[in-house]
Amino acid sequence: MAGATVLHGSADHAGRFESKAATREPALVKWTILAVSLAFFAVFLLLPLVAVFVEAFRKGWDTYAAALVEPDAVAAIKLTLTAALISVPLNLVFGVAAAWAITKFEFRGKHLLITFIDLPFSVSPVVAGLIYVLVFGAQGWFGPWLSEHDVKIVFAVPGIVLATVFVTFPFVARELIPLMEAQGREEEEAAVVLGARGWQTFWHVTLPNVKWGLLYGVILCNARAMGEFGAVSVVSGHIRGLTNTMPLHVEILYNEYQFAAAFAVASVLALLALVTLVIKAWVERRAGGAGHD
Amino acid sequence: MSIQVKNIHKQFGSFTALQDVSLDFPTGELVALLGPSGCGKTTLLRIIAGLESADGGQVLLDGADASDTHVRERQVGFVFQHYALFRHMTVFDNVAFGMRMKPRGQRPSEAAIKAKVTELLKLVQLDWIADRFPAQLSGGQRQRIALARALAVEPRVLLLDEPFGALDAKVRKELRRWLRHLHDELHITSIFVTHDQEEALEVADRVVLMDHGKVEQVGTPEQVYRHPASPFVYGFLGSVNLFHGRVEGDAVHVGDTPLSADKVELDHGAEVFAFARPHELNIVVDAQEARGVAARISRILSFGVTARIELDGAAGQLYEVELTREEVGHLGLEEGQAVRLVPSRLRVFERSAGGAAPAPVNAAPDWEI
16 A cells, blocks of 8 residues: 555645646647657557457457367466465454564564565576475475375376465565555554454554555455466466466467457456456545545 | 562663563552653563562562462453554444453353443443444544443453554543542552553652663652752653763862852762752853852743753753742843753762763762752
8 A cells, every 4th residue: 555655645646736827747748758658558568458459359259259168278277366366364364463563573584575475576487496396396305295195286186276375475464564564453453452452463553554454465465366377387287177277278379379358358358357356446546535634 | 559669670682671670569549650761661560460470579469479360361451552443343343352251160150241231331431432333433432442342341450552542632631530520430550551641740649760770760650850869860750951061069060160059978089970850950150159150141031931041061061940930030131141050959960980971770879959
C-alpha cells in the first residue's frame, strides 16, 4: 500500500502544480512528455493486449470456445487455479509472519532474513525450478527416499505448487514490511497495556491497520502465481492434462502451430490479469481514502 | 498503589540510560519525572509499565516484585506521547477496548461496557464525539481520549509519557490544569514524564529531577525550586545567571572584586560556580560601587508587569535581570549604560576539579547566602 498512497499523493501534488502559472510547465514540455509516454504505452502494452484478443477470435467464436473446453485446456486452467489457491494463502501466512518478525522483534540475522526474502526476486525463475529438481528429483537429494515411499513431487502437482510458492514468496512480505515499520509498535503496546493477548492484539489492532497493504500484496502475489512460467516449466515435465499450467499450455499450443487455440487460452490469462488490475485499482483507491479519513 | 524502583540499571548498547535509580512513589501522589531529553525519564516510565525490561534492579508494585509480571497483568494505565489511539476504531471502541479484551469470564456485558464508556467520556468532557475516528479529533481531544481509554481498565497506577508534549501552548496549559483537577478527583497514583519545568512545577505533588540516567533531586515543587541540590537542577529550573568565581577570604570574588559581602564557609581559594536568578540581581548605577560585576545594558524589555534587562558582561557573558518597571524608571536605566550587578541572593557550588561547566553530580557542600 506504500505504493498506493504514494500514487494518490503525487496526483494531488500534480494538481497543485498545474493550477498555478508560476509552477506550470510550458505546454510543449507537457505534451511532449505525454505523447512519448502514451506512444510507448500504446505500442508496448496496449497493442500486444489487443493482439491477444484479436488473434484469439480470428477464427471465430466457435474455435475460441472449443479451445477452452478442450480437456487439456480445462485441466490447465484447473491446475493454474489450484496452484494459485494453495500458494497464495501459504504466502499470506508466511508473508505476515516474516513481516511481523522483522518489524516487531529484534533478533540476530534480521538483515539476513530481509535479504533472503528478496531471493526469489533476484534469482532467475529457471534456477528456482532447477533447485527443486535437484532436491526432490529422481537423481536429487531426497529422490531415492521419495520414490521408495511413492511420493511424487517433481513432474507432478506438488512440484508446481512448491515452485509457485517460491517465486511468489516476497510479494506479501515486501508490501507489509515498510507499512508495518512506518506504523511502529505504539498501538500494539497500547493494546498490550490494556490487557490484550498476543492473538487479540494481532486480530484487533495489527491486522486492521495493514489490511489494505495485505490485500494489495495478495493481489500481486496471485497475479504472479497464475502467470509464472519459468520455474513451473522446469518442474512440470509438460505432461498434458496433468502437469500443464495455463502459461505452459499456451506455449505447447503455440509450438504446435495452433495459434487460435494458443491465443484463446492466452486471452483467458490476460483477462485474469485485467480483473486483477481492476481489483488492485479498487484496493488502491480504498487504501488512499482510508489514509485520509 | 505505591510504586518503588530499586537500583534500576538500563543500558542501550554502549549508552547508559539509567544508572542505579532508586525511587519511591507513594500512593495517591502525582509525581513528575523531569529532565532534558535523553536523561532516561521515559525509559524509567516504560520499565515501570513493563514495556521495557531493566538490566538490573527491581520494580515493586504495592511492595511485590513485579519484574516478572507481564505488562497486561500489571494493571497500569499508560498514556503515550503520540496518543497511540487505534486509528481504525471509533472513540467509543477505543475506550471500550480494554474491557472487551478481558477473558470471557471477567468481561462486562455490552450494556455495562456502554455505561462505563459513557461515564468515562463524560469525565473527559468528550461524550459528544463517541462516534468519531481519532483522525477527526484535535490533539487535545485525542490526548483526553487516550486518558479515558487508559482509565477504562481501572488501573492501579497511571503513567503518562510526555502527555502534553505534542500540543500547542494554550491547549497544553488548559490540559495541565485539567489533569491536576482530574487527579484530585480520582487520587490514583500517577507518574508523568516531562521536559517542561513549568509543567512539572505547576502540576505535580513532587518532582523528580533526572539527568544522564541519574536522579539529581526529589522534592516538592517549592523545595526543588527554592533549594536546588546541584548546579544542574538550578540551571534546569528557570532562568539563571552564572558567575565563575573563587573564594577569597570568606567571600566569593569574581576577578578582583567581591561579588557580595556575604560570607561562605568554603576553603580559601576554592573555585566555585555562583548562581542567581534574574530577580535576585540588583543593578547598581553608582560608579563608586566596589561589589558585584561590571556589565553593560544591551536591551530593556518592559512590556510586562516586570521589566527584563539583558546585559553583556566581560568576556561575552550574558546576564538577565528582572526588575519592576518602577525600579527601572527610578534608576533611570538606558540601553548602553555601564552598571554593576550585585546579587541579593546567591547559591554557590564548589567546582569539581578540572570541570569547565557545572558538574552534573554535585557532592560538594553548597551554601546559601
